[in-house]
Amino acid sequence: MFGVILSSLVCGLVPYLVIRALWCHFYPKRHHLQGKHVLVTGGSSGIGLSVARQVALLGAKVTLVARNVERLQKAKEEVESACTKLEGDSSSRVQIFSVDLAGRRENIDTAIKEAEASQGPVYMLVNCAGFSRAQVFEDIPQSLVKELIDVNLMGSFTVTQEVVRGMKQRGEGGVVVFTSSQGGLVGLYGFTAYSAAKGAVVKLAEALHMELKPHGITVTVCYPPDTQTPGFEEENKTKPVETRLISEAAGLFTSDQVAKKLVDDALQGNFISTVGFEGFMLTTLCAGMGPVTDSLSLLSQMFLTGLFRLISAFYLWSFSNIVRREHEKKITAGSRTKAECSQVFFWTQACRQE
Ligand SMILES: NC(=O)c1ccc[n+]([C@@H]2O[C@H](COP(=O)([O-])OP(=O)(O)OC[C@H]3O[C@@H](n4cnc5c(N)ncnc54)[C@H](OP(=O)(O)O)[C@@H]3O)[C@@H](O)[C@H]2O)c1
Secondary structure (H helix, E strand, O other): OHHHHHHHHHHHHHHHHHHHHHHHHHOOOOOOOOOOEEEEEOOOOHHHHHHHHHHHHOOOEEEEEEOOHHHHHHHHHHHHHHOOOOOOOHHHOEEEEEOOOOOOHHHHHHHHHHHHHHHOOEEEEEEOOOOOOOOOHHHOOHHHHHHHHHHHHHHHHHHHHHHHHHHHHHOOOEEEEEEOOHHHOOOOOOOHHHHHHHHHHHHHHHHHHHHHHHHOEEEEEEOOOEEEOHHHHHHHOOOOHHHHHHHHHHOEEEHHHHHHHHHHHHHHOOOEEOOHHHHHHHHHHOOOOOOOOOHHHHHHHHHHHHHHHHHHHHHHHHHHHHHHHHHHHHHHHHHHHHHHHHHHHHHHHHHHHO
């Protein structure tokens, strides 16, 4: 009986989802950015800067938020020069605000109010400010844990709260994007603090999606893999070898590749945005009770989860091998040093006795 119900459900549902996916592919319902205001936190560098360039090319007015004024100024010039071929005065298209998103709430609120006063209400918010540090658990200072949570989670929370309030009041819809990480979906060696912060961003986005749906405001979460950016270079300086070897499995992408997909998914209202096969596999596997925003993703989650779980077992097995190998190397190096030390100890003892 249960089998009959299930098979008839699947037989009816699958064609419906396929037709819907095809319909959405050929007649996409998209947000449009021409003349709209897009605020990008972390817009002075890396993925955020690439996003700023992409949305400006789609005709949006852009606000870049970050701390370092020089980098902000340089980013403004870069975005403006990318838009020189567009009609209108490209120099008035981009404005910058220097704010520490881990700092005082009043400063953040004031910056958003000023940004909206000059460029109009924010239609699309892209939370891209953030950073990563990988370290072995017991070596992570409390101050770093706090900073990771303050910037990656609380920074996004505060800016979004302020922007969404206005979006809801105006009732004209809007787009909110969060930047998590593939490390926000899977806990990896060295990322205990970072994964906790980025994982929390995912749950924030899932809950907010449910709240904002009736208001026509869509929520997207971007899960970048390793992406060639100044932030990534900084992260590599202290990354444990295990973390580097494991995260290399998903490949290295450019910030433009990640940003292009982010903007495309956000404008289509897709909840998930990622690039590469590993990103697709991971987001499909971890979809769980996450929002359903497009039929194609739902179809792949329905039919590929079992297979991907099996493939993930091989990935996890190879990750454990990396960790075990590195652990053994350390033990061997440690015992060699110990042996050398004890040789030195006996030698000095012998000298003393002589
Ligand atoms: N690159 C990767 O491999 C990768 C992978 C997964 C996820 N991500 C995530 O993607 C996002 C962008 O990363 P990215 O690699 O493009 O980094 P990035 O090149 O270092 O850019 C980070 C941006 O955030 C700003 N920022 C950092 N802390 C801030 C604060 N407290 N207040 C205001 N602005 C702040 C930075 O400017 P200032 O320093 O001047 O403030 C900069 O504009 C981050 O959330 C990161 O965690 C990156």
